[in-house]
Amino acid sequence: MALLRRPTGPSPTPEDVSMKEENLCQAFSDALLCKIEDIDNEDWENPQLCSDYVKDIYQYLRQLEVLQSINPHFLDGRDINGRMRAILVDWLVQVHSKFRLLQETLYMCVGIMDRFLQVQPVSRKKLQLVGITALLLASKYEEMFSPNIEDFVYITDNAYTSSQIREMETLILKELKFELGRPLPLHFLRRASKAGENLKQQYYTGYTENEVLEVMQHMAKNVVKVNENLTKFIAIKNKYASSKLLKISMIPQLNSKAVKDLASPLIGRS
The missing domain is CATH 1.10.472.10 (Cyclin-like)
Structure with a gap:
């Protein structure tokens, strides 16, 4: 029980205590890593995988996930209900496939749309406009070559003009304060799939x-x-x-x- 002996030397300063606690935390973290495989260990040769920073990156994404979370009942009391949103998302999936866009673009589109609908009441007549504008914004963010705005006008069967889409684009960007970099399900799915086993998944996903x-x-x-x-x-x-x-x-x-x-x-x- 040597750890419980009363120290005979001078009392430790607050700085000493803080450093000791930091060292203990680091040692505990290192011990955990020794028991759980480091899934990023072999990625150091590929700069695109950012192996030196990947753990910090995912920690930051988890923080953003909380900050930009969607209330499960965000449509309660609105003109738009869950069924209308479901119809729109079903249609957006088809548009996304027709334009042959990246998977990230679809996920970002739905995220932008939901975040906007959560803070801005929208009439039923403008719901499709919000959806198609969210897809346009996501395309500009994720794609090498985004479809032209006229393509989005055409796909709505001219229900909206290019001017209306631009106006909605401005409104969405203002409401979201230009913060479009929301974590996507794909980011976490790739991480979980890389971890593979249950114990490693729990460690690397945090759930x-x-x-x-x-x-x-x-x-x-x-x-x-x-x-x-x-x-x-x-x-x-x-x-x-x-x-x-x-x-x-x-x-x-x-x-x-x-x-x-x-x-x-x-x-x-x-």
């Missing part, structure tokens, strides 16, 4: 299984509703049924008992 259970149940519910023809919103399934995307929406595991059991508490609920 336990219990913390993601509710989200998993909602995702399973949506999968079951699509596979059992309980919804008309099937653009995502059709998109991922293509050979280019490895027909991932057609794999038998999505019809498994495990998925159905996971969804069962929510089936029948909206």
Whole structure:
């Protein structure tokens, strides 16, 4: 019990105590890393993978995720409801596929749209305008070559003019304070998939299984509703049924008992 002996020398200063605590924290972190594989260890030769900074980058993304979170009930009391949003997202998925845009562009588009709808009341007549403008903004942010604004006018069957889209673009940017760099699901999915195993996933994502259970149940519910023809919103399934995307929406595991059991508490609920 030597650690509990009363020190006989001079009392430590606050600076000494602080440094000791910092060293203990560092030692604890190092001990953890010794037990869990460093998944970035072999990436040092590839500057694009930023192996020296990747852990700090993901910590920052987690902070942004909290700061830019979407309230689950952000449409309550608005002209627009969840079904209208679902119709719009289903259509945007089809537009995204038609324009052959990057996956990041679609995720960013939905994020921009939801963040704007959360802070700015929008009439039903302008909901599609918000959606198509969000896709335009996301394209400018993510794509090497964004579609022209006239392409977005055409895809809405001339429901809106290019001037209206530009006005909405200005309004969205002002409301979001030009902060478009929101963390995307793809960022975290790639990290989790790289970690692979359960223990490593928990360490590198920062989430336990219990913390993601509710989200998993909602995702399973949506999968079951699509596979059992309980919804008309099937653009995502059709998109991922293509050979280019490895027909991932057609794999038998999505019809498994495990998925159905996971969804069962929510089936029948909206």
